[in-house]
Amino acid sequence: MQVTETLSEGLKHEFKISVPASDLDAKADARLVDLKDKVRLNGFRPGKVPVSHLKKVYGRSVMAETIDQTIRDTNTQIFTERGFRLATEPKITMPTEKNEVDDLLTGKSDLTYTVAIEVVPPIQLADFKSFNVEKPVADVTDADIDEAIKRIADQNRSYADKGEGAKAESGDRVTINFKGTIDGKPFEGGTSEKIPVVIGSNTFIPGFEEQLNGIAAGETRTLKVSFPKNYANATLAGQPAEFETTATLIEAPQAVEINDEFAKTLGLESLDKLKQAMRERLTAEFAAATRQRVKRALLDRLDEAHKFEAPPSLVDEEFNLMWNSIKAEMDSSGKTFADENTTEEAAKEEYRKIADRRVRLGLVLSEIGEKNKITVTDDEVGRAVIERARQVPGREKEIWDYYRNNAHALAQIRAPIYEDKVVDFILELANVTENKVSREELFKEDDEKSAA
Incomplete structure (x- = not known):
């Protein structure tokens, strides 16, 4: 086997590989020998079919399988020896002319192909014990509870x-x-x-x-x-x-009087019970907002500490997803880039920066998880799916079956769980300082982002 690197530019590499026909023949013959004891052909006793006859019947298909396996094994060997971590699937270029394909499948020519790849650069992880992260915490006040109950009353008036x-x-x-x-x-x-x-x-x-x-x-x-x-x-x-x-x-x-009778219309025994339920709900909402703020601050810190070239194809893919979504939203609302005090070119540049950040952070989080053996169990994914199903009463089985039979959808459930576990791992090492803030301060950043 001969391997020649024909391109090495940044994260992009390309190799030309040549495998002698004799090597392919030997592998194909070995597969045919293994096949000898498994096939049943008229006129031959089990296990007594000559390999030469099997070659006439199954030769091309066995050679095709041999070539496919050889390419996979060879690529794995090349990437492993060089310590490459692939960013995308390898792009393999094979002979396409009919006579070339026929010669290859009949063992008359060597296997020659090219493989182009894009790799993830080596990532030097920061010392997370040096990270300082502020954790904004707000208490739920009686005024917050009264305001929330009033909103419910307005919705039910x-x-x-x-x-x-x-x-x-x-x-x-x-x-x-x-x-x-x-x-x-x-x-x-x-x-x-x-x-x-x-x-x-x-x-x-x-x-x-x-x-x-x-x-x-x-x-x-x-x-x-x-x-x-x-x-x-x-x-x-x-x-x-x-x-x-x-x-x-x-x-x-009509005005709604907020009292015990109103609480009973919501299925609760009294106004006190309604206030208690609302306090629990707001406490959970405040905790979620705190978590989001801490996570965002930590991701900002990770971004600052890990600057490297992100694989261009991954950045392009992330950018295209965002850009298509932005364009669709603007088309539906009838807005233009001028309405947002920008131009299409400037907006593209800004979103490409965001795409680059997302890709780099994704790779950093993956590296942290891999090096520290952080995993997501099937039970954790299962509980998340059950929680999703509970949000759609009456369709629980439909939701469960959808995720069970859809690997891509299941991966979308697993990804945020994995990310949160990595974030928790870093927070255990970082210096986290609580800072008491008001409700307005806690939600201010999210409100400003929603308004933008």
Whole structure:
């Protein structure tokens, strides 16, 4: 076997490999001998089929299997000897001309192919004991609990008829009948009756609810809107439409008294029990926010401490996933890069930096986990799947079967568990200092990111 490295540029390598036909023949003959005791052919007793006859019958297929196995074994040997850790699947180039393939499968020519790879660079891990990480912690106050319960009360409030001649305002519930048309023609699903709409709830097509402001019961208006470009129904996506809309009832939201009776409507014994349940829920939410802030700070520290060239193909793949998502979101919202005070070129540059960071951090976390033998057990994955299934009552078995039969989906469950275990490992070594903050400070960064 002859191996020649034809390219070595950064993380990219390419090799030309030549395996003598005699070596392939020997391996193929060995497979045929092994096959001799397993096949059953008419006219021959078990185990008595001559290898020469087997070669006539199965020679090409056995040689094809031999070539495939030889390529895998040879590549593994090349990569292992050089200490390569592959970033992507090897790209193998084989002879394609019919006469070349025939000569190869009949043992008349040597196997010559090229393999191109991209590797992960050696990663020198930082000393995690030198890391200083701040852990923001906020206490759940009585005011937080009261505010959360008020939000629940607002979501569960009743509505009452505003009376004859009353006009709808933001927050009112308007019951409507409507007939939708596109270019003057009705479309499927565009007509309905007795549909309640809360103005300002943003549950209808953008621009629909706002045009109901000031409408009175019995009044008919033509509302002009456009379906979002990413609308579920592709035939309607992006289309301008008109809805002839008649209001049949205008109702105002009623005040909700927060007391024991209200708590009972939510399935709890008393207001005290509701407050206790809300404290537990908010405590969990605050803890999750704290965890997210600590994790983000730790990832920033890891990013600072590990600067190396990320495999370009992995960065390209991550960038394309993000960019396609960003473009789809902008198309659906009708926004442009100018609306975001940037240009497409500047945005691409920024997201490519983010993609590079994500790839490098992923490789660093993987390296930490591998060197410290951090693993995710099947039980841990199973519990995560069960938790996912519980979030969809009535479809538990469907969700369970989906993950059980979908390796890619199961990997998406396993990945964040692995990441969190690596993060916990680092935090055990790092210097973590608690810092008391207010609720507003704890959630401030997330709120700003949501607004961006």
